Amino acid sequence: MIEPTNNELGWMLDDVLQVPEARHAILLSADGMLRAHSADIDRDDAERLAAGLSALQSISRSTSEFCGPADRPWHQTLIEFGHGFVFLVAAGEGAYLAVSTGDEVDMEAVTYRMHKLVDRLGKELTSPARLDTGSRS
Numbered sequence: 001m002i003e004p005t006n007n008e009l010g011w012m013l014d015d016v017l018q019v020p021e022a023r024h025a026i027l028l029s030a031d032g033m034l035r036a037h038s039a040d041i042d043r044d045d046a047e048r049l050a051a052g053l054s055a056l057q058s059i060s061r062s063t064s065e066f067c068g069p070a071d072r073p074w075h076q077t078l079i080e081f082g083h084g085f086v087f088l089v090a091a092g093e094g095a096y097l098a099v100s101t102g103d104e105v106d107m108e109a110v111t112y113r114m115h116k117l118v119d120r121l122g123k124e125l126t127s128p129a130r131l132d133t134g135s136r137s
Contacts (some may be wrong), residue, residue, distance in 0.1 A: 007043075009036035012121060013097075016113045021105035023084070026050055030057070030094040053098045057088055076111070087111060091118045 013025035017038055025038040026046050032054035037046035061074040076089040084102045087110055091097040097114055101107075 007036050009121070010038060012036075012117065013038045014040075016097075016099050016110070016117055019101075019106060019109045019113060021084075021102035022110055023100045023102065025100075026053065026098045027091065028053055028096050028098065030054060030096070035095065049098070053086075053088055053096065057090075057096050060088075078107075085110075087114060089114050089118065092122070 009027060013027060013036055016022060016025045017040070024041040024046075026034065026041070026049055027036040028034055028050035032051040034043070034047045034050040037043065041049075056077060056079075057074065060077040064070050064072055064074060074090065076087065078088075079086040082103070084100060085105060085107065087099045087101070087107075089097050089111070097118060099110055099114060101110055
């Protein structure tokens with residue numbers, strides 16, 4: 001697992017931001033831990049947002065039966081604000097990729113780049129459950 005102070009994948013997240021109006025990208029684990037962030041967002045903000053985005057994906061997954069059979073997997077969530085969007089997609093087992101944009105963004109281009117990034121990184125984006133969550137003495 002990538003240590004919390006490491007941002008080795010950050011440069012790869014910057015690729016998604018080549019779409020005009022794309023602002024920030026965050027890679028997070030299911031338990032809300034920040035895995036990586038794009039260069040244009042500071043670590044403290046990225047960590048705070050990772051926690052919130054983790055809750056968002058959990059809520060999204062819990063409402064799947066609203067669309068049909070509850071046994072179908074969650075793939076993505078889109079939130080629209082008056083000044084932009086947040087895209088949140090599955091990025092492997094226990095990992096999620098989030099991108100924020102302005103309101104004039106080409107939504108198709110952003111989702112395309114996000115899915116291409118997930119495909120390209122493959123196993124690098126998976127985040128298995130943490131086994132040792134206790135403190136080290």
